[in-house]
Amino acid sequence: MSEPWPPVTVLADEVRAGTRSALDAVDTALAAVDRADGELGAFVVLDPDGAREAAAAVDAAVARGEDPGPLAGIPIGVKDLEDCAGLPTSHGSLLYQGRAPVAADSIHVARLRAAGAIPIGKTAAPEFGTLSWTRTKAWGTARNPWALDRTPGGSSGGSAAAVAGGMVPLATASDGGGSIRSPAGFSGLVGHKASYGRIPDPGPLDSMTAVVGSLATTVADAARHLDVAAGPDPRDRTSLPAPGLSYEAVVEVLATAGLRARWSPDLGYAVVDPEVAAVAGAAAAVLAGAAGLDLDESPVRLTDPVTTWLEGGSLDMWLALEDGMWPGVADDLTPFSRWVLEQTEAAPVSSLVVPARRRAVLEREVGELFAEVDVLLTPTTAIPAFVAEGPPPAEIAGQRVHPAMATPFTMVANLCWNPSTSVPAGLSADGLPIGLMITCGLHRDDLCLRLARLLEEAQPWPRTAPGV
DSSP states (O other): OOOSSOOHHHHHHHHHHTSSOHHHHHHHHHHHHHHHHHHHOOEEEEOHHHHHHHHHHHHHHHHTTOOOOTTTTOEEEEETTSOOTTSOOOTTSTTTTTOOOOSSOOHHHHHHHHTTOEEEEEEOOOGGGOOSSOEETTTEEOOBTTBTTBOOOSSSHHHHHHHHTTSOSEEEEEESSSTTHHHHHHHTOEEEEOOTTSSOOOSOOSSOOOEEEEEESSHHHHHHHHHHHOSOOTTOTTOOOOOSSOHHHHHHHOOOTTOEEEEOSSTTTOOOOHHHHHHHHHHHHHHHHHHTOEEEOOOOOOOOHHHHHHHHOHHHHHHHSOTTOTTTTGGGSOHHHHHHHHHHTTOOGGGGHHHHHHHHHHHHHHHHHHHHOSEEEEESSSSSOOBTTOOOOSEETTEEOOGGGGSOSTHHHHHHTOOEEEEEEEEOTTSOEEEEEEEESTTOHHHHHHHHHHHHHHSOOOSSOTTO
16 A cells, blocks of 8 residues: 655655645645645644645745755644644633734744744643643544544644554654653654753743654655754753754664663562553564664662652643633543642642652662663553543553553653653554564663664554555
């Protein structure tokens, strides 16, 4: 089956060379949205006029002999937690639905625009990005192109549905506890959570776990995105220095033979569907062979990051509200958001001490782990995609679990600031994507992406859902 889009790297270079027009790419994307989004619910607002105007500007630059940039003419979706000039930001909430368009891009979106990318609209996200599925009072339910009764994940669920559904070849995403990688795992995509600070994203620095990024269909596309987006900005005191390399180049050449890797199906605390563990474990073995890794399966025992992340995350929710909103807006909130605010409204500052200490223990444990190994390989999620309307199941492999344990692996890299990439590992017996997660030591985005590329070469995956 032919793919609906060439890779971003190919399409952008065609636009730069004048062999394909940006306007054609935008019109193709808008037509795809018109055909498919009624079922998928990936987009919450579109800007066809603005997108066509931007495409005409890219084509005019090419006609003048100018280079519009490495993402020239690429139609993208922008996650509805991130500002995109000329479009509203609703945060997936009735509280912000219907507000005026914002005046300025986020740093991330501005860099993508400057590289020639063209936003066509905003993609759905759960309220304030809090859930691992995408259903809101404001916009309804986003669905997985692989199976419409399943979720594309959260909180970047709309972006995952848009890319896996062939509507756009690239979409922005963000990841505070797995919100890039879980949708990538559920939807058969490449999702790279960059090192904390690799892509500047100033804002309330509360839990300090979230990064912005993208969802793509190839590793080279994810690498080109990171080349455009990475680099310091004085408005973000946590932003890292320029990496001093091209990720798109490195994914083809970085030496990996002899690096130490460890496979863990559970990290010592998770309950995992046996089929997921088997498929991801097989992909880990393929990767180890392709990359020449020294792979071991020594037990990994970490302080439970799910509990740590959940206990420390309530401040994020309070910062999502404007002064004076609570409690008058309680009825407009989704049940989870309301519950968190009600449970923590009267909590003393001392309640933050236990999760802070637990996080410090986890950071030390993860640091000790990466003194022993270069790469940690796990499943991306504990189960394949669950029902679109949520919530996640409370039972996995016959054991009762907290619903957050459907996605128990991703939070480690958020809490400890490691780079981490989800790549397609294979399919379940029901034909649902299963992801392999590649997590590396601090600042080693290059290694994560190189290993992802090696698996892509050894075990190619379908770039979009069947039938797109």
